[in-house]
Amino acid sequence: MKFVDEATIDVVAGNGGAGCASFRREKFIPFGGPNGGDGGRGGSVYAVADRNINTLIDYRYARRHEARNGEQGRGSDQFGAAAEDIILRMPVGTIIRDVETDQILTELLVHGEPVLIVKGGDGGFGNLHFKTSTNRAPRQKTPGWPGEQKKVKLELRVLADVGLLGQPNAGKSTLITAVSNARPKIADYPFTTLHPNLGVVRVGPEQSFVIADIPGLIEGAAEGAGLGHQFLRHLQRTRLLLHVVDLAPFDPSVDPVQEAKAIVNELKKYDQGLYDKPRWLVLNKLDMVPADERAARVKDFVKRYKWKGPVFEISALTREGCAGLIQAIYQHVDKAQRIVEEVDPRFQPAEESTPGGEA
Template identity: 75%
Template sequence: MKFVDEAFIDIAAGDGGNGCVSFRHEKYKEFGGPNGGDGGRGGHVFAVADPNLNTLVDYRYSRRHEARRGEHGMGSDMFGAAGSDITLKMPVGTILSDAETGEVLYELLQPGEVIMIAKGGDGGFGNMRFKSAINRAPRQKTPGWPGERKNLKLELKVLADVGLLGMPNAGKSTFIAAVSNARPKIADYPFTTLHPNLGVVRVGPEQSFVVADIPGLIEGASEGAGLGHLFLRHLQRTRLLLHVVDLAPFDDAVDPVAQAKAIVGELKKYDAQLHAKPRWLVLNKLDMVPAEERAARVQDFVKRFKWKGPVFEISALTREGCELLIRTIYQHVHAEQKAANAEPVEVDPRFAGDQDQPA
């Protein structure tokens, strides 16, 4: 199963500046000749593969990207200045295709790779270009050529940075719907989630991560019981696992600690490396626990579960505690990415600055 992140953008390179018709007017030179300069070229649009990005979410908020046009030519042999280029940062692995025909145009395969995706128009000719022995005073000029305009579809096959673990009805689908753009089916019966749901969580401009909601695990999943075993392999390449626990089950006979231990046991049976991944405990549905009982119930769970790692108390339904959790997740994922991309990446110095940032 492939997870794909998509976005559509319109790009426009700058038009070229127009040429100029002008003649020298100097003292004692009645017929000074033509001196109209050419127009400047329009700005190009470049795409650069940024290893620090892993989603296309920013391009859903900023669809139009347009470079500046070139300046017009002027008299006294002055050529117009070229329009400034813009650079769009995209994750490594982004595929750019024509939005109408579906034809693949470009692929960003290497960190730091730079591709011109729209060429600026050339500047028009001033009248000094048309001077000849038989045309001493030309009045011809040409307009600037238009820049390329394209409607592009961006595609990125993504791997989840964060995977959600938990029993059916633990609130995983509600959590991913609360913090991301995913809209999974949510109901109050087991196995509502039949397929993995992928959500992109936007923390800020150029700050995002991908979270996967895996169908709930039950005891015996590693041997094929339930649905979760079909998708455990998708968690093997995540950077972090969130173990979501229903702290207020409808059935009083259900022990959240026993359920949590069953999940950990299934992970260990399925794959020891998956069991060893960083895992945080997320105690959900606090809105269903009386405020005066919350601290005692959380403390009792942590003590009986013998948990010594990070603990987060949230209510996915009311979003209480979710903001702190997603910001902490982003810091962890970003630190992991920086460690993975520790080797220096050679980037063309023209594109080192932030000329154009998707907002």
């Protein structure tokens, strides 16, 4: 299935049905009074997050979603039937934004929770609604209220705890294959990964986290080089970034330090908040470096890169060092998830005081 993370659609709620002006007509009842019912409510449009969906491809081609109008009221005290609501199922992590105002309407973060996008119009009042003790034969009725209409933009940001960042062919897809259940395409040429991949890493019983792999970044992505910045949005919900660096590039003239600095510069150009996220350095493909040269090469890289944070030396192909990396990631993610809830001052017991401030 093709991965689509952006779509623009029109959502239209149904109009409310008109009220009815009718009077009771039966044999031997000359003055039956009003019996016109109210109109039915128009259908609304809801969005629901579904964890079983991972792309917005359904909304790339189905651009208009319109609910039905409510039925009109009828005589004999019959109210119009309300129209059915429309449920739009979207991936968890979808952001719904109003195109005209550029305002974020909602974010779908909870599986199965419905969120109202546009509300259907209420039904009009029939003349039964206007009956009073002084107005026993009302002829007033009102039309139904119109439903809301909006043009919205859908933007998917995947929900992951950890994101992989690095140059093409740095070994990110091999790493996510080695530590999780994801099976992305792996090949020996750049830009093999064309869309984000998610994998669940099982650390132990009831211990797991989600890792995301996005297409590689290259220098000049801000100007549109390569795949540009179009997939960096999927890292904005992560709690930790792993900067994967290839220590054994195919081209001997390529300097891994310069490539790593270029990635960080592109990250800063895209979003300062993403740049400020916790970031760890993962030096990959150590299996291609002679054992007696590994320590010196790692030390030289860290020194020239001027890196002060955590450093992990791994080989995603042979899975050397991956176990320790997984344990460290889980401890960091688990610690970040423990949010201390603040006590609401509205529910704190009030302090007793006496007039004049005297105890």
